[in-house]
Amino acid sequence: MDFFDHCRYSWLMASRKTLTLDPIACCSPVRTDVLDETQAVLLANSFAALADPIRLRLLSHIASAGGEEVCACDLTEVSGRSQPTVSHHMKILFDAGLIEREKRGLWVWYRLVPSRLDALRSVLG
Amino acid sequence: MDFFDHCRYSWLMASRKTLTLDPIACCSPVRTDVLDETQAVLLANSFAALADPIRLRLLSHIASAGGEEVCACDLTEVSGRSQPTVSHHMKILFDAGLIEREKRGLWVWYRLVPSRLDALRSVLG
DNA sequence: TCATTAGATTGACGTTCGTCGATGTGATGA
DNA sequence: TCATCACATCGACGAACGTCAATCTAATGA
Numbered sequence: 480m481d482f483f484d485h486c487r488y489s490w491l492m493a494s495r496k497t498l499t500l501d502p503i504a505c506c507s508p509v510r511t512d513v514l515d516e517t518q519a520v521l522l523a524n525s526f527a528a529l530a531d532p533i534r535l536r537l538l539s540h541i542a543s544a545g546g547e548e549v550c551a552c553d554l555t556e557v558s559g560r561s562q563p564t565v566s567h568h569m570k571i572l573f574d575a576g577l578i579e580r581e582k583r584g585l586w587v588w589y590r591l592v593p594s595r596l597d598a599l600r601s602v603l604g
Numbered sequence: 605m606d607f608f609d610h611c612r613y614s615w616l617m618a619s620r621k622t623l624t625l626d627p628i629a630c631c632s633p634v635r636t637d638v639l640d641e642t643q644a645v646l647l648a649n650s651f652a653a654l655a656d657p658i659r660l661r662l663l664s665h666i667a668s669a670g671g672e673e674v675c676a677c678d679l680t681e682v683s684g685r686s687q688p689t690v691s692h693h694m695k696i697l698f699d700a701g702l703i704e705r706e707k708r709g710l711w712v713w714y715r716l717v718p719s720r721l722d723a724l725r726s727v728l729g
Numbered sequence: 730t731c732a733t734t735a736g737a738t739t740g741a742c743g744t745t746c747g748t749c750g751a752t753g754t755g756a757t758g759a
Numbered sequence: 760t761c762a763t764c765a766c767a768t769c770g771a772c773g774a775a776c777g778t779c780a781a782t783c784t785a786a787t788g789a
Contacts, residue, residue: 516657523654526654539644740780
């Protein structure tokens with residue numbers, strides 16, 4: 480699934496703040512076409528989610544779990560930040576569509592959305 | 605050339621602010637290993653360069669030129685921003701290693717550094 | 730030499746971001 | 760019912776960011 484297809488999924492529109500701003504958040508690689516303003520805003524938003532070292536480490540921790548879920552309870556230790564700060568960063572990753580969350584009992588579990596990472600990769604290609 | 609090799613080039617160390625912070629700015633894909641703190645800081649810096657819509661459009665404009673150089677004199681019109689603002693953004697793209705610059709006479713010419721874009725792509729893979 | 734030009738730098742501004750203590754929310758189990 | 764736990768939200772703070780007018784720098788050509 481490329482970025483174009485990905486953006487068509489209406490559930491993304493309904494569940495994530497970033498992309499609900501514009502349902503047509505799709506673009507070809509930066510080396511193929513010049514981005515229009517709307518595409519640029521949406522893409523910048525996605526890359527901004529990756530533009531913080533704490534978020535990159537949190538994402539990398541989840542992405543390296545081999546498809547397994549990761550408990551939010553482990554993430555304060557991984558990041559070295561307070562619980563509210565981790566929660567803040569996870570929300571940004573979630574809003575960017577890079578991770579999914581599921582609450583089971585008291586714990587929240589996160590897993591990667593690989594297609595979203597692939598989508599961003601394809602934009603750079 | 606992957607991200608690892610790329611970072612070894614000493615001329616990058618000498619000419620670009622971002623990477624001079626740490627000569628060992630190399631990392632495997634986020635799905636393979638958990639990033640250490642140094643890698644995360646350097647990568648976050650690279651993605652931050654892509655985290656602004658004006659910079660994305662400037663970069664896309666240069667990247668879409670098919671290997672040709674682009675004159676700085678055209679970029680205020682492309683971006684719809686003032687000359688100092690464009691200069692500021694180009695410096696950030698340059699410091700991130702995404703573009704090269706060359707001054708000839710009064711004009712400055714920019715071209716893409718494709719390997720740098722490839723390097724970031726490989727981190728997402 | 731000097732006026733002109735392209736682009737970089739400076740300084741100031743309002744805005745956004747990362748951070749954490751305090752507090753809110755909702756599930757758990759006794 | 761109520762204390763406890765995991766996580767989210769709020770509010771406040773300083774730092775970093777995007778922006779542009781004013782100015783500086785260096786190349787040009789007369």
